[in-house]
Amino acid sequence: MEEKIKIPQPCIREVKKYLNLWDSLENYILQENSLRKLFLETYPQNLNIDDVLIKVCSLNDFYSTHILSSFTIAEHIVSLKIDSSLLEGDLALVNKIAKVKMSDGITRNFYSFATKYCNHHRPTIYPIYDYCVKKVLMYFKKKDKFYDFTIDDLKQYFKYKDIIIKFRNFYGLEKYNLKQIDKYLWQLGKKYFPRKYQNK
Numbered sequence: 507m508e509e510k511i512k513i514p515q516p517c518i519r520e521v522k523k524y525l526n527l528w529d530s531l532e533n534y535i536l537q538e539n540s541l542r543k544l545f546l547e548t549y550p551q552n553l554n555i556d557d558v559l560i561k562v563c564s565l566n567d568f569y570s571t572h573i574l575s576s577f578t579i580a581e582h583i584v585s586l587k588i589d590s591s592l593l594e595g596d597l598a599l600v601n602k603i604a605k606v607k608m609s610d611g612i613t614r615n616f617y618s619f620a621t622k623y624c625n626h627h628r629p630t631i632y633p634i635y636d637y638c639v640k641k642v643l644m645y646f647k648k649k650d651k652f653y654d655f656t657i658d659d660l661k662q663y664f665k666y667k668d669i670i671i672k673f674r675n676f677y678g679l680e681k682y683n684l685k686q687i688d689k690y691l692w693q694l695g696k697k698y699f700p701r702k703y704q705n706k
Contacts, residue, residue: 511698513645516677516690524690537568545626551589558583565626571619574608579616582606583623592624595631600624600663617661629685633670635660638695639688643669645698652676 514520528534544564549557559580566573573579583603591599604620607613617635624632633639640660646652653672659665667684674680674687682690 511645513642513694513698516646516673516679518679518681521679521682521686521690524693525686527693528689541565541568541626550627552583553589555580555584561623561626565619565622569622571616571622573616573619574614578608579606579619592627595628597664597667600632621663630683633667633684634688634692635666636692637701638699639691640695641699642691642695643673646673650676
C-alpha cells in the first residue's frame with residue numbers, strides 16, 4: 507500500500523546518491539548518449555519528416571512511450587514548425603506536440619512523449635513528465651505540502667515546470683539543474699512506485 511511507503515527526505519545527499527547510481531547504469535548512459543547524438547548532433551532540426559521520424563521511433567523504443575503511430579506523430583511535429591519555439595524555450599510547445607489527430611479522427615494526448623521529445627532537444631529547459639515523477643511529486647505534496655497543486659495541474663506544462671522548480675527550491679536543491687532533478691525523481695518513482703512494465 508502506498509500509505510506505508512516512506513521515501514527519504516529530498517536533500518543534496520539523496521540527490522547525489524541517485525545521480526551516482528544513474529552514472530553506474532551502463533544501459534541508461536548508452537541510451538541517453540545515443541539520443542543526445544541523434545537529437546542534438548545528427549538531426550537537430552525538425553523540418554524533414556525522415557529526420558523527425560527516426561527521432562520519434564527511437565524515443566518511443568527507448569522509453570516505451572506507447573504512441574500509436576510514429577509516422578502520424580512525426581507528421582504532426584513537422585507541421586508545427588517547432589524549431590524556433592524550442593530555441594526560445596516556449597513551454598506551450600509541449601501541449602501542442604502532445605495533442606495529435608489520429609487516422610481514426612480522434613485527437614489523442616501524448617503528453618509524456620511530448621515532454622520527452624522537447625527534453626531531448628533542450629534537456630535543462632523541458633523537464634520530463636511520466637508516471638514515476640508524478641507519483642513522487644504527489645507523495646511529497648501530501649507528506650510535506652511543498653506546493654499547492656492538483657494532479658491535473660501536472661498535465662498543464664506551464665504548471666508542471668513550476669511545480670518541479672518549487673519542489674527543487676523547497677528542498678534546497680537549487681544547485682541541480684532540471685535534468686538532474688528529473689533523474690533523481692524518476693529513479694525514486696521507479697523504486698518506490700514500480701509498475702509491471704517499467705521504463706522511462
